[in-house]
Amino acid sequence: MASLPRIAAATSSTAIRLFGFIFLRWIPGHHFVPIIFTSLAVYLTSLVSLDDQPSRNRGKKNKNKSTRGSRTQQSGDSVLKTLLTGLPSRRSPLLTWTTVLINIAVAVLTLDFLIRGLVLYPSTDVSFSRIGYVSPTTANLLLREPDQSQLPVVVSYQEASSQSSQKWTQEGTVYKLDNSTDFTATVTLRNLKPSTEYRYSLSSNKSGSFVTAPRPGSPAANRLSFVTSSCIKPNFPYNLLSHPLKVPGIEQMTEALGKLPALLRPAFMLFLGDFVYIDVPFRFGSSMDHYRSEYRRIYSSPSWTASSVDGPAIDLPWIHTLDDHEIENDWSQGNKTAPYPAAADPFLHYHVAANPPVPEKAFAHPDDVTYFSFINGPASFFMLDTRTYRSEPSQTNSTILGYAQLQSLLAYLSTPEPDGVHWKIISSSVPFTKNWHVGTADTWGGFLNERQTVFEAMWRAERELGVRVVLLSGDRHEFGATRFPDPGLGLPPSEFQSDTAGLGVHEFSVGPLSMFYLPVRSYYQTDDEDVSVKYAPDGNSKFGYIDIAEGVDEVDPTAEAPVPVRSSIFTYSLYVDGEVVWKYRLSVPLVVDASSGAPRDFGEKVHLPAGRVLEDKLVKKSWDVAFKTAIGRTEELARSCLDKATAAYYLPFSYVRRYRDT
Incomplete structure (x- = not known):
């Protein structure tokens, strides 16, 4: 019969890998993050509890002088079993470390997905421009420029079909950008021709193109x-x-x-x-x-x-x-x-x-x-x-x-x-x-x-x-x-x-x-x-x-x-x-x-x-559709039951509140 630490190690290892896969490749739900890291803590704690069990087992086997039984038990520690379950191998420290590192790696990847963009790319200095709504004669240009040395920002445009030597039309100048708008501003380009492609240019070294309606x-x-x-x-x-x-x-x-x-x-x-x-x-x-x-x-x-x-x-x-x-x-x-x-x-x-x-x-x-x-x-x-x-x-x-x-x-x-x-x-x-x-x-x-x-x-x-x-x-x-x-x-x-x-x-x-x-x-x-x-x-x-x-x-x-x-x-x-x-x-x-x-x-x-x-060109209905539909309807039923239970729980309180108000 498996010991409690072995059950805990196998269960937590499975949870790390299953929910890690779901989180990283399927649905990045916030519920999975605490499950993954809690499971890792349980897993590592369980390994510590299992650490001295092999020596105790060897002692018992020596007393019984059952070499064949020992070989049979050890042969059950297959490579596949160790890598799939996360349980330590009694005969290969390398296998044990490999399966442990797999679980740690899943947790590290989860952490990387959570915070790498947040920590390494705060983006406070991002500078960009983009076109929003475009009418036959106007175009809304949004820009962000946190670098105060770039001010004032001069906005100009010209027809894309024009020769590069043609004069640019200066539409406006942005003199102030501050934290009140997170360093953004909108300039409306006016007096444009319908159905015409234009280029725009900013003095802050941003440019782009658009076509009027x-x-x-x-x-x-x-x-x-x-x-x-x-x-x-x-x-x-x-x-x-x-x-x-x-x-x-x-x-x-x-x-x-x-x-x-x-x-x-x-x-x-x-x-x-x-x-x-x-x-x-x-x-x-x-x-x-x-x-x-x-x-x-x-x-x-x-x-x-x-x-x-x-x-x-x-x-x-x-x-x-x-x-x-x-x-x-x-x-x-x-x-x-x-x-x-x-x-x-x-x-x-x-x-x-x-x-x-x-x-x-x-x-x-x-x-x-x-x-x-x-x-x-x-x-x-x-x-x-x-x-x-x-x-x-x-x-x-x-x-x-x-x-x-x-x-x-x-x-x-x-x-x-x-x-x-x-x-x-x-x-x-x-x-x-x-x-x-x-x-x-x-x-x-x-x-x-x-x-x-x-x-x-x-x-x-x-x-x-x-x-x-x-x-x-x-x-x-x-x-x-x-x-x-x-x-x-x-x-x-x-x-x-x-x-x-x-x-x-x-x-x-x-x-x-x-x-x-x-x-x-x-x-x-x-x-x-x-x-x-x-x-x-x-x-x-x-x-x-x-x-x-x-x-x-x-x-x-x-x-x-x-x-x-x-x-x-x-x-x-x-x-x-x-x-x-x-x-x-x-x-x-x-x-x-x-x-x-x-x-x-x-x-x-x-x-x-x-x-x-x-x-x-979509694939016609197959066997998996019925299975996924059944899961969807089970979720629908579960939510319905939860809503009804919540409503029933709060019903007495609503009566008390109504009686108090009257």
Whole structure:
């Protein structure tokens, strides 16, 4: 029978290796860090207890004079057993030290992942510039320059097609940069030409390029390409030989986009939150300086200078929304409670300052608004903030948007778009669909009353304004395409079958750009409200590439005589680990009824054609899917039971509080 120290050594050794692998290569959860180091302490203590056991065993064997038995026992100490279990070998000190060093190495790698970037790259001196929102005549340039000897910073620009000898246009001069904004400033380049490539240059030796948006109504405004994703964590999956601030997903995206023709070059990145992970793998503080340092480290990443034929990654304009890990996991306590004020400070300076303008009808003072709206080519955008104004989920009066933002969104949805704009694209940091059954309350699934109000406005916009509404979201570290059929259309049962293309407002939720993906399956359809189209959980780097262009599309390709119609065509391409694995098409017919201005009814009770899959390279369902789905549903059941037990525990206290208040 094995002794207690041997059981403790084998168990703790297994824990070190198992949780070390999960932490470094699978999910960098903060729960694993104390488990790994505690297990190492137990393991080393157990080895000390086992240290003199071989001599005692040899003494007993000499008394019994059983040489054959001793050889049999020693022969059980195989190399494989020692290396796998972490138990010391009775016959080989080298094997013992090897297995001990393996466990110590796992703990050292865990520590390296935790603190190497933090200690060696505080990034207080990082200096950079980037382009944010770009309109037909302006571009927002964000810069950071902590070196006071570089002041004043002069900002200049010129057309990229110009000869190098042509005079640069000086746009502005930044005379002061200090700690109040973490040494950042935003300069708006003005009087630019639409659809034109520009170079910019700073006197602090920073430079870059960008392309302005097309002029509304121009032929160039019929086309728009952009990318979207969410969630970044440097050096994950962990690589000892990698730079601790490297973001593999940015480099994979840059390489993939560099292979596209020049015509399909994306205009911007619509990044939907979790640009930093303050609490993953471990929260070292909640002060403003801690939050600022995380932003600086991301912008210190060498991945921004990774180049393609279109230039370095930093030249792609990025616009941002906020999500929970930039504040605190599953944040729902408003914008006054700590640590939100500290978390909001760098978000405002590094991202909001270079973002698009706030909506014309914001229903709040512009200085207090962190939701945005703009038009680029054939699409208008409304970028939601689903963190700052939300209340506790799953209550009767729960709000994810807050009153002002909700009214602003409803006003946006009810407003006709200018000529040539056929798409209303709404971005949300968390998914609209409730098909994700783990952490549902943190998504729009925890705010179903408000969701219904918004959906009714979306369906009405599609019916009455002749535009198509598309939802883009992130957060889940998975990809899920979902459609929400308009109940007012009286659709047949075939339109509600799971895993099918079809009619309805569509949502494309994608992430992470560079982070872990979930090892369990938690997305599935349960009703006729949220119809699943496609689910793709695997991949450490995922992003969506959207191309909108005019072309000829068939209104109903399944009909005996499909009708080709001039349309604005929206094509969504899902990239996983740098490769296109799935494509989907939506369209808006450009043939209009002169009396109403809406697309004509092509023989059905719907104005807009059904979506359809263009390409699907994803692996079909196999035996492991059922296993991972079972794990996901077990986790869902466990969380449900925990929530009910917690509610039951606090129920008597609520009665006491209610009695006291009355």
